[in-house]
Amino acid sequence: MVVEQISDVEPRLCRVTREARPAGTVIDIRGVAIGGPEVVLIAGPCAVESEAQLLATARAVKAAGATILRGGAFKPRTSPYSFQGLKAEGLRLLALVRAETGLPVVTEVMDARHLEAVSACADILQIGSRNMQNVTLLEEVGKCRMPVLLKRGMSATLAEYLQAAEYIMNGGNEQVILCERGIRTFEPSTRNTLDLNAIPMLRRHTHLPVIVDPSHGTGHSWMVRPLACAAIAAGADGLLVEVHCDPPAALSDGAHSLTPDEFAQLTTEVASVAAAVGRACRADRRTLAARSAAARTPGAQVHT
Ligand code: PEP
Ligand code: MN
Secondary structure, three states, X not given: OHHHHHHHHHHHOOOOEHHHOOOOOOEEEXXXXXXXXXXXXXEEOOXXXXXXXXXXXXXXXXXXXXXXXXXXXXXXXXXXXXXXXXXXXXXXXXXXXXXXXXXXXXXXXXXXXXXXXXHHHOOEEEEOHHHOOOHHHHHHHHHOOOOEEEEOOOOXXXXXXXXXXXXXXXXXXXXXXXXXXXXXXXXXXXXXXXXXXXXXXXXXXXXXXXXXXXXXXXXXHHHHHHHHHHHHHOOOOEEEEEEOOOHHHOXXXXXXXXOHHHHHHHHHHHHHHHHHOOOEEXXXXXXXXXXXXXXXXXXXXXXX
């Protein structure tokens, strides 16, 4: 059925389709290739809360093999009474920690009026699930010349999702990364239902890289690791994972945030799954061992 829905739309899509670029698209984020042979791990807190919180989390996820830092400064919360993010101060902290750790940063832009400020502190602009069909915002990021991580709307079909990506590409921005983050179903025991079907379906119909967010996709920290492995087994190009040093104290999404130790365990397992499906992963044991040995050697440069 979904194939038929996408195929119905496909003749009217031209830029996102697999036929437009059969070999696939690889997006370079300051030396980190998304969509290439290596699976990419993006991790960090749901929300930027303080300098100490962001720096500690960034260092921990980097040590475990993450190569891109996530963190929300503008938070589109379901309730107006929930923490809405540190906003401009959050952007300042992201820029600071990016400089301190060398990790590229992905953060959400909720409003076209914030584009300039967010672009100055980020390497990837995230469009959240709630804004996937915000046409004005899609058109504005379409005019930018920086990578966009477009999350799937929580009730969007794959055909609608690809049309949203087409908006961005139609503006001239070729650097779109797709992210399956769970959809609304009748099942209430998880926050969303992670749609693993979307991975092979999107890979078949589009040349754009596809990553998976098992954190929002499940809503339970104990489910994140198995679903992360399943996503890589199904062909995802990377993962977006929420990590917090003290999940019960998190200002948002503590229920599905992993501790740094849990994230390190996830990366080890994901590296094994990646190897089993013919993909590389920087969280493999040899790379991490080489990194920590070099980190112990004064003056050593680690190129991973
Ligand atoms: C997020 O990644 O911080 C987020 C808000 O996710 P989503 O848009 O998928 O709900
Ligand atoms: Mn979150």
